[in-house]
Structures are given as C-alpha cells and as structure tokens.
Amino acid sequence: MASKRLMYRHTGTVRVLHWVNVLTLTIMLMSGLQIFNAHPALYWGATSHFSRPILSMEALQNDQGRTWGVTTVGSHSFTTTGLFGWSKGGDGNDTERGFPRWATLPSDTWLAMGRLWHLFFAWVLVINGAIYVGFGVLSGHLRRDLLPGREDWRRLGRTFIDHARLRFPRGEEARHYNGIQKLAYLFVVFVVGPLIVLTGLTMSPTMDAGFPWLLTLFDGRQSARTIHFACAMTLLAFFVVHILMVVLSGPWNNLRSMITGRYAIEVAPDGEPGAERE
Amino acid sequence: MNEIISTRRRRLLLGLGAGTTSLLLGGCDRLSNLPQTQSVLSAAQWLTRGAQRLLVSRDALAPQYTRADIAPVFRPNGTTDPDNPQYQTLAKNGFRDWRLLVDGLVERPRSFSLADLRAMPAQTQITRHDCVEGWSCIGQWTGPMLRDVLALVLPKPQARYVMFFCADPMDDGSDYYYESIDLRTAAHPQTLLAYDLNGETLPITYGAPIRLRLGRQLGYKMAKYVMHIQLVSSYRTFGQGQGGYWEDQGYTWYAGI
Numbered sequence: 001m002a003s004k005r006l007m008y009r010h011t012g013t014v015r016v017l018h019w020v021n022v023l024t025l026t027i028m029l030m031s032g033l034q035i036f037n038a039h040p041a042l043y044w045g046a047t048s049h050f051s052r053p054i055l056s057m058e059a060l061q062n063d064q065g066r067t068w069g070v071t072t073v074g075s076h077s078f079t080t081t082g083l084f085g086w087s088k089g090g091d092g093n094d095t096e097r098g099f100p101r102w103a104t105l106p107s108d109t110w111l112a113m114g115r116l117w118h119l120f121f122a123w124v125l126v127i128n129g130a131i132y133v134g135f136g137v138l139s140g141h142l143r144r145d146l147l148p149g150r151e152d153w154r155r156l157g158r159t160f161i162d163h164a165r166l167r168f169p170r171g172e173e174a175r176h177y178n179g180i181q182k183l184a185y186l187f188v189v190f191v192v193g194p195l196i197v198l199t200g201l202t203m204s205p206t207m208d209a210g211f212p213w214l215l216t217l218f219d220g221r222q223s224a225r226t227i228h229f230a231c232a233m234t235l236l237a238f239f240v241v242h243i244l245m246v247v248l249s250g251p252w253n254n255l256r257s258m259i260t261g262r263y264a265i266e267v268a269p270d271g272e273p274g275a276e277r278e
Numbered sequence: 279m280n281e282i283i284s285t286r287r288r289r290l291l292l293g294l295g296a297g298t299t300s301l302l303l304g305g306c307d308r309l310s311n312l313p314q315t316q317s318v319l320s321a322a323q324w325l326t327r328g329a330q331r332l333l334v335s336r337d338a339l340a341p342q343y344t345r346a347d348i349a350p351v352f353r354p355n356g357t358t359d360p361d362n363p364q365y366q367t368l369a370k371n372g373f374r375d376w377r378l379l380v381d382g383l384v385e386r387p388r389s390f391s392l393a394d395l396r397a398m399p400a401q402t403q404i405t406r407h408d409c410v411e412g413w414s415c416i417g418q419w420t421g422p423m424l425r426d427v428l429a430l431v432l433p434k435p436q437a438r439y440v441m442f443f444c445a446d447p448m449d450d451g452s453d454y455y456y457e458s459i460d461l462r463t464a465a466h467p468q469t470l471l472a473y474d475l476n477g478e479t480l481p482i483t484y485g486a487p488i489r490l491r492l493g494r495q496l497g498y499k500m501a502k503y504v505m506h507i508q509l510v511s512s513y514r515t516f517g518q519g520q521g522g523y524w525e526d527q528g529y530t531w532y533a534g535i
Contacts, residue, residue, distance in 0.1 A: 027306070039411040046406060047349055048413040106310040111410065112528035113310045116319035119535060123322055205408050206494040206534035210334030212341050221406065221414050 007175060009263035014141065017132045018258055024128060025235065027121045030105035032232055033098070034114030040085075040098030042229055046220035054226055057085040059096035067094065122200065129193055145177060146186055152179035168249040174265045188238055196231035199224040316528060323530040330534050340468055340493030343404045348476060349415040355407075355497045357446035357455065358483045365445040365503065373487040378471075382441070382508035385432035392473065392487050398422040401470055409497040410529065419491045420474035425465045428509075433461070437509035440464045441516060442490055445503035448523055457490065457501040457522040458513040458531075468493030471504070496533035498524040 010018075041056035043049055054074065061067045069085030071078045081087075082100070089095035090108045101107040105117055136142035152159075156179045162168070169178060177185070201207045202214040202224035218224040246254045257263035309315045360366075368376045373392050381387035404418045424440070444455040463469060470491040473480050480486045485502025492499055499522070513519070518526035525531045 030306075035412065039409070039413050041413075043413075046343065046347060046414065047416050048353075050351070050353065050413075106307050108307075110310070112524075113316070115410070115530070116316060116322075116528070117306075117310075119326060119530075120319040120322040123325060201535075203408075203412075204330070204535035205340060205406070205496065206330045206334055208406075209338040209340045209494045210330070215341060221408065225412060 003267060004264045005267050006262040006264050008261055009257045010261045011139070011141070012261065013135050013139075014132075015258055015261060017128055017135070020124070020128050021132075024121050024125045025239070027105060027117055028125060029232055029236060030103060031114045031117035031121070032229075034104040034106065034109075035111065035118060036229065037098040037104060037109060038111040038114075042226040043222040044219070044226060045222055046215070048222055055229075057098040059086040122197075126197060129189075129197075133189065146182050146189075148179050148182045148186075152182060155179060163245075166248055171266050174263075184238065184241075188235065192231050192234050192238075196228060196235070199228035199231065203228065320528075320530055323532045326535055327532040334494075336462060337467065338494075340405050343406065343416050345404065345418070347416045348404065348418055352407075352415045352417050352475070352484070353409075353413065354483045355409050356502060357448075360444075360446040360482075360503055361451070362445050362447050368445075369482060369486065376487050376505075378488065378504065378507065380427065380431045380507045380509075382510050383434040383437035384428075384509050385434060386430070388431050390427070395422055395427075395471060395473060395488065398426060401467070402474075403468060403470065403491075403493075405468065405491070405493055407497055407500075410524075410533070418474075418476045419470055419472040420477070421470040421472035421488065421491070423467060424469045424471055424490070425467075427471060427507075428464060431509075433509050436511045437461065439510050439513050439521075441508040441510055441513060442501040442504050443506040443508065444501050445505050453517065453523070455501060455503070455523045456517060457499055458510075458516070459490075459492070459495075459499065463492060463495070466493065494534060498522070498529060499533045 039048075040058070041048070041050075041053040043053055053072070056072045057080070058070055058072075059067050060070050067081075067086055068079055069081040069083065069087065071080040071084045084098060084100075086094055086096060087100040089097070090101070097109060104114070106113050133142075136146070159178045159180050163180060168174070198214065199218055201211075202218050203221055208215055208221065214224070215221065218227055253264050377389040377391055378395070379387070379389045400420055400422055402418060402420045404416060406414050406416050408414050428440070439458045439460055442457045442459075444457075446455045447453070448455055459469070468491070471488045472485075472491045473488050475481065475484050480489065485504075488504050489502040490500045490504060510516075513521040513531075517523065520526045521531040522529075
C-alpha cells in the first residue's frame with residue numbers, strides 16, 4: 001500500500017512572492033480593465049484610427065430604442081449585451097461600458113482611481129518580479145527547478161498527452177515540475193512579464209522621449225497598448241489554466257504547499273524517496 | 279487524529295481564502311473612496327517622476343512625425359466651445375482684442391496680443407497627442423516656445439511653477455479650467471503656445487486662440503483657451519490645490535505616464 005510523505009516544495013521566499021503577486025496581478029488586471037473602459041477600443045500603429053479598431057466594445061441602439069452591447073474584433077461583430085459594451089451600472093440601470101462592473105477596479109467608471117491603483121501596483125509588480133528573478137538566479141531555483149532538462153524535452157509530448165487526459169504525475173515524478181509547467185512558468189516570467197512592462201512604459205509619452213526605440217520595437221504607442229492588453233489576457237488565461245490544474249491535481253495539497261511549503265507525495269512501501277516525514 | 283486536524287485546517291484555510299478574496303474585491307471599492315488610499319496611491323507619481331527624471335534627460339525630445347502621419351480627423355479633448363460670453367465676444371472679433379497676461383513672480387509683467395505672439399520666432403512640430411483615456415492623434419502645431427515668452431518677462435528666482443488660467447468654464451460655470459507645469463517643463467523646446475494646427479489658425483474646437491502644447495505629458499496638461507499665465511512658487515493656493523482642473527478630480531499632477 002502506498003503511503004504519503006510530505007516533502008518541502010516551496011521556499012518561504014517563493015511563497016511570499018507568489019502571494020504578493022496574486023494580489024498585485026489581480027489589482028493590475030482589474031484596474032487595467034477600468035483604464036481600458038475609458039476608451040474601449042484597440043488600434044495598431046502610432047495613433048488611433050478611430051474608424052478601424054482591432055477590437056472595440058460599444059453600445060448600439062436600433063430605431064425602437066433597444067440597445068445591444070456589441071464587441072467587434074477585426075471585421076467580426078458579436079452581441080455581448082450584459083458582458084461587454086452594455087451592462088449594469090452602479091445605479092442598477094444598463095449603461096455603456098467596456099468590461100462589466102464586477103471585472104473592474106473600482107467597479108464604477110472612475111478612470112482617475114483606476115490609474116492610481118494601476119500605477120502604484122505597477123511598482124509593486126516590477127519590484128516583486130525583480131526580487132523573484134534575482135532570487136531565482138542566486139539561489140539556483142531557476143536553473144534547478146525551472147530550466148527544462150533533456151529529459152523534460154524528450155518527454156514533452158508524453159507530458160502533454162497526460163495533461164490532456166488529466167493524468168498527473170505521482171510519486172517520485174511529482175517531486176519536480178514537469179516540462180510543460182517549466183515552459184509555462186518561464187514563458188510568463190521571461191516573455192509575458194517583460195513584454196507587459198515594456199509595452200506599459202511605451203504608453204508613457206515621457207519614456208517615448210527618452211527611449212524612442214520602444215516605439216520602433218512595438219510599432220507605435222497604440223500597438224503597444226494593444227500588445228499590453230493581449231499580454232494581460234495571456235496572463236488571465238495562464239491564471240485560469242493554473243487554477244484549473246491546481247484544482248484537478250489536488251487543491252488542498254497544492255494550496256498547502258504554497259502556504260506552508262509542504263507537499264504530500266505518494267511513496268511505494270519499499271521506496272525511499274528521501275522525503276522528510278511529517 | 280491527524281485527519282481531523284487536517285480537515286479543520288483545510289476548512290479554516292479555505293474559509294480564510296474565500297474571505298480574503300471577497301474582502302479584497304469589496305474592500306478595494308471601499309478603499310477607493312478613502313482619501314488616505316488616494317493620497318498613498320497617488321504618491322507613486324513622485325516615484326515615477328523621479329525614475330523618469332533619472333532615465334530621461336531634461337531635453338530629450340518627444341518623437342516627431344511626418345506630414346503623412348497627421349490624423350485626418352484630430353479628436354479634440356476637453357471643452358470644444360467655451361460657454362463664456364466674454365470669450366465668445368473675443369472669438370467673434372477673431373481674437374483681435376484678446377490679450378495674454380503674463381505676470382506673477384516676474385520682473386516685467388506684460389500682456390501679449392496674438393500679433394505679438396505671431397511676431398515671435400515660432401516652432402512647427404508634428405507630435406503625438408496622448409489622451410489619458412488611451413487614444414492618440416498626431417497633429418502639426420505652430421507657435422513660440424514658452425521659454426522665449428518667459429524670457430521676455432524675466433521670472434524671479436522664487437518662481438517654480440507656471441499656472442495657466444483658461445476661458446473654458448467647468449462644472450456649470452462654478453470654476454474655470456486651469457493647469458500648472460514646473461519650470462523644467464516650461465523650458466523644454468517642445469513646450470509651445472500653439473496658435474496654428476496643421477498650418478491653419480487654431481480652431482475654437484482645439485483651444486483658440488492659443489493652447490499649451492507639451493511633448494512629454496498627457497493631453498489634460500495641455501490647457502486650451504489660455505487667457506492668463508502666472509508664475510508662482512506653489513500651486514497649492516489655486517482651485518482645490520492639486521495644480522489643475524483634472525488634478526483636483528484625482529488625476530495625477532505628473533502626467534508623464
């Protein structure tokens with residue numbers, strides 16, 4: 001019969017940084033949607049070509065006075081009443097707004113406050129992220145736990161199929177991140193993270209004066225805004241999948257490991273994984 | 279025994295998690311309404327300004343664009359036709375009677391007519407206008423550099439900020455639009471008193487007879503319908519004390535991002 005042993009999985013530093021990041025990213029996303037709502041349309045290039053946005057959320061009214069929320073992506077329009085473009089305001093009446101009340105910080109339309117939250121926690125995000133990367137490099141966490149090895153690459157296809165079938169690693173295998181996890185974390189930390197910070201800075205007219213190459217890199221301020229939004233949606237998708245995986249692969253065990261650091265793994269009776277006993 | 283403790287702990291932690299989340303989401307809304315929250319959060323603007331001052335040199339120019347980049351329809355920001363009888367009288371007469379008073383902490387207060395300003399050396403710059411809402415438009419602006427105008431009135435050493443008082447009434451006429459910038463921004467070569475847009479006399483929609491143009495800050499800093507410029511040591515005594523009409527509504531004074 002297999003028994004369970006607790007192993008030490010996450011260091012205190014990683015756990016603290018993780019929860020600070022949860023709070024920060026939540027505030028950044030929701031205040032970001034508040035800011036987006038001030039002009040719920042995205043463009044490509046240096047300026048806003050108001051007649052041809054890449055994405056827009058608006059309210060459209062017909063002759064009878066009925067109103068719909070309409071989201072347009074490229075040349076395709078979708079009815080999104082109640083969600084995007086037309087949803088309940090603070091007084092309970094339907095109103096024109098990009099994202100709905102429950103998704104924005106503050107709930108009410110309040111750009112100034114959204115910017116205050118966003119541009120304060122932007123500092124927290126960057127400092128938290130810099131500490132994580134600094135710690136990751138110095139402690140060997142990145143090299144040891146996140147850099148995929150030859151074995152990870154070889155088994156990537158297998159890991160992918162297992163994940164799709166919701167078969168998660170057990171026992172010895174569960175002691176380490178698998179290839180997909182490593183790549184997903186590295187992608188978020190070293191691709192999406194820097195990209196969302198740089199595109200955010202590109203929207204600053206002062207930064208554009210000092211670093212005009214930012215505009216060249218992202219093909220203009222409005223493109224940077226669009227990429228910034230796409231990065232935020234990528235982080236949201238990462239978050240959804242992350243939560244899904246946490247729940248499917250043992251929510252209590254995962255949650256405990258990110259709070260106390262201890263993670264239970266199954267060991268065969270004769271196996272000696274060298275894990276600490278509780 | 280262990281199982282029981284574990285279940286209790288599990289419930290406690292899940293409860294804590296759910297409680298924290300709902301507190302956070304509901305709490306953030308309540309926190310937003312506290313003046314303390316607003317003042318703590320808005321303090322980050324000084325960190326941002328400090329960082330940007332370290333990273334971006336005093337004279338670094340905002341990117342300039344070409345004629346081909348000029349927006350076919352430039353979206354106006356703010357007021358588009360001031361509901362102010364005095365202003366409307368000036369406008370009817372093509373602003374021939376308009377005078378820009380420049381005073382405050384200066385050695386030689388002076389008022390300028392539009393002709394005076396047009397007689398000064400002018401800059402023509404094709405730059406991007408970034409609205410705090412998120413959109414951008416490119417236009418070509420012409421006018422004297424503010425620093426040339428200030429050089430004629432000789433600012434006193436105590437002067438630290440330049441106030442702009444405007445003709446557009448706000449909030450049903452209970453006050454008027456105003457703005458302020460520091461002397462460092464006032465001395466920047468892209469800080470203009472613009473009287474032309476895209477080679478034509480600045481229309482009323484865009485702030486006639488002159489509007490402030492800044493290369494490196496957001497649209498709301500760029501006061502339209504400027505009537506009076508005053509050099510001061512502090513902007514705290516004007517309006518609600520935050521340095522501008524939108525600043526008084528909670529927008530940051532440093533609008534560099």
